[in-house]
Amino acid sequence: MKRRLKLTVEYDGTGFSGFQRQTGTDLRTVQGVLERALKQLTGSEYVIVGAGRTDAGVHALGQVAHFDTESGLPAVRWPAALNGLLPPDVSVSGAEEVDDSFHARCSAKSKEYCYLILNRPQRSAIWHHHSYHVPQRLDLKSMAQGAGCFTGTHDFRAFSAAGSSARSTVRRVFASSVFAGGHWIGFRVAASGFLYKMVRLMAGTLVEVGLGRTDPVRIEELLVSRDGCEKGGPTLPPRGLFLVRITYEDEQELLCAPEFPALNVFGSSLVRVP
Amino acid sequence: MKRRLKLTVEYDGTGFSGFQRQTGTDLRTVQGVLERALKQLTGSEYVIVGAGRTDAGVHALGQVAHFDTESGLPAVRWPAALNGLLPPDVSVSGAEEVDDSFHARCSAKSKEYCYLILNRPQRSAIWHHHSYHVPQRLDLKSMAQGAGCFTGTHDFRAFSAAGSSARSTVRRVFASSVFAGGHWIGFRVAASGFLYKMVRLMAGTLVEVGLGRTDPVRIEELLVSRDGCEKGGPTLPPRGLFLVRITYEDEQELLCAPEFPALNVFGSSLVRVP
Numbered sequence: 001m002k003r004r005l006k007l008t009v010e011y012d013g014t015g016f017s018g019f020q021r022q023t024g025t026d027l028r029t030v031q032g033v034l035e036r037a038l039k040q041l042t043g044s045e046y047v048i049v050g051a052g053r054t055d056a057g058v059h060a061l062g063q064v065a066h067f068d069t070e071s072g073l074p075a076v077r078w079p080a081a082l083n084g085l086l087p088p089d090v091s092v093s094g095a096e097e098v099d100d101s102f103h104a105r106c107s108a109k110s111k112e113y114c115y116l117i118l119n120r121p122q123r124s125a126i127w128h129h130h131s132y133h134v135p136q137r138l139d140l141k142s143m144a145q146g147a148g149c150f151t152g153t154h155d156f157r158a159f160s161a162a163g164s165s166a167r168s169t170v171r172r173v174f175a176s177s178v179f180a181g182g183h184w185i186g187f188r189v190a191a192s193g194f195l196y197k198m199v200r201l202m203a204g205t206l207v208e209v210g211l212g213r214t215d216p217v218r219i220e221e222l223l224v225s226r227d228g229c230e231k232g233g234p235t236l237p238p239r240g241l242f243l244v245r246i247t248y249e250d251e252q253e254l255l256c257a258p259e260f261p262a263l264n265v266f267g268s269s270l271v272r273v274p
Numbered sequence: 275m276k277r278r279l280k281l282t283v284e285y286d287g288t289g290f291s292g293f294q295r296q297t298g299t300d301l302r303t304v305q306g307v308l309e310r311a312l313k314q315l316t317g318s319e320y321v322i323v324g325a326g327r328t329d330a331g332v333h334a335l336g337q338v339a340h341f342d343t344e345s346g347l348p349a350v351r352w353p354a355a356l357n358g359l360l361p362p363d364v365s366v367s368g369a370e371e372v373d374d375s376f377h378a379r380c381s382a383k384s385k386e387y388c389y390l391i392l393n394r395p396q397r398s399a400i401w402h403h404h405s406y407h408v409p410q411r412l413d414l415k416s417m418a419q420g421a422g423c424f425t426g427t428h429d430f431r432a433f434s435a436a437g438s439s440a441r442s443t444v445r446r447v448f449a450s451s452v453f454a455g456g457h458w459i460g461f462r463v464a465a466s467g468f469l470y471k472m473v474r475l476m477a478g479t480l481v482e483v484g485l486g487r488t489d490p491v492r493i494e495e496l497l498v499s500r501d502g503c504e505k506g507g508p509t510l511p512p513r514g515l516f517l518v519r520i521t522y523e524d525e526q527e528l529l530c531a532p533e534f535p536a537l538n539v540f541g542s543s544l545v546r547v548p
Binding site: 010011012059061079080083088089090091092093094120121122123124125126128129130 | 284285286333335353354357362363364365366367368394396397398402403404
């Protein structure tokens with residue numbers, strides 16, 4: 001009998017050409033690696049559906065994917081079984097049986113991303129592939145003010161890459177905050193959905209604000225101007241971006257949810273900048 | 275005129291065959307990479323002296339090295355100049371001019387290491403090269419009790435690898451604590467010096483204690499028994515080990531120093547287990 005399983009997946013995006021399988025190419029993708037492990041485990045062919053198509057170099061702590069299986073293996077056994085077959089840079093952290101109506105992408109109510117910035121004179125050797133380095137001092141207060149402007153329902157066209165296939169550029173941002181501690185700055189944002197390169201363009205705009213090159217008010221202007229794509233930005237590199245979690249609860253619950261939990265980095269605790 | 279410079283160096287040990295240059299081999303070492311960058315920068319040959327010879331795969335947040343130079347470049351300019359020439363997995367975070375009597379290894383009063391453990395059912399894709407994964411639940415209280423036993427002046431022969439060249443196996447441990455938060459456990463230890471593989475053997479013993487296979491009291495027994503090498507352990511892999519800092523202040527000051535600062539990991543704050 002067919003059952004639908006929901007997987008929670010962590011991956012280091014450094015060695016991947018993004019999440020989505022690219023048929024007819026040799027490109028290494030997270031989807032491709034997961035589907036191969038599923039075939040090794042069960043002997044059957046699978047097509048998995050991911051909640052978000054992260055770009056090459058983007059990491060995930062809580063990507064979600066679903067697939068249908070005839071295997072009788074209990075859901076709780078899948079993570080360890082798959083992790084024994086998966087390469088070190090992909091790990092399945094959870095699996096649960098879900099209703100047939102569940103769809104990793106379409107049922108998602110909110111996605112949360114974090115963009116991690118190292119703000120100190122010299123770059124990091126250990127965090128090179130997992131953060132973006134800004135040597136000049138960033139003004140946290142104005143960055144936090146700028147991040148707050150993203151909250152609400154807006155037309156994010158100025159924060160989308162040209163050539164995006166999205167029909168509407170209106171998205172609802174539930175929360176948008178700057179966290180800081182030690183030399184680290186994290187920009188966390190949760191929204192109903194994101195346009196292509198949207199978080200990296202938002203983070204790039206906040207860095208311009210932090211450097212004093214852009215006024216936080218400019219973000220409000222960009223959100224109402226509907227000028228054109230990529231008026232915000234620049235687009236920061238993928239290596240600082242983490243897909244933190246996908247939420248399937250009702251929007252109402254999301255709005256009642258407490259603030260982001262504290263964000264911490266090895267050596268320094270990150271707390272929300274008011 | 276010759277001047278002595280002290281560098282503080284961060285590196286990701288994953289791609290290195292340890293710190294120390296291995297003459298007559300093609301092995302990639304941190305010392306070799308640093309000396310090559312110094313030659314590129316100044317045109318002269320250098321031999322640098324590191325404070326500690328970390329093994330292949332061991333990371334450093336605050337390794338220290340010294341060298342003598344005739345270059346007139348002010349100390350404050352060296353980090354950025356070197357980081358422009360160094361590969362992404364090595365970064366010089368600081369440079370200062372020091373007295374001729376300063377010696378990175380011999381002048382060191384204390385070294386601090388951290389061994390990072392991920393304690394959750396499934397492994398981490400992002401932290402694979404920077405932590406050790408223990409899927410079984412670890413008992414933090416008994417690990418903290420065990421870690422406390424290391425404090426003081428003891429014969430650490432049982433926590434040293436066979437074939438070590440050290441004349442004496444007596445070392446003084448200034449502080450030894452277990453930190454925890456979320457799924458993360460950090461074992462931090464500061465001592466006058468460490469024997470070969472000592473921290474990895476200590477951490478391995480603490481994991482055995484945490485699993486309930488060894489009683490914390492066994493650590494006290496091992497410290498007085500002077501039985502032989504590697505009676506403690508097992509030796510945990512190098513990837514969880516970080517050389518955190520080298521201290522050159524007087525011992526007296528060290529003993530008066532406050533407790534370790536909080537240790538934090540992306541997503542969870544680590545605090546000391548009492």
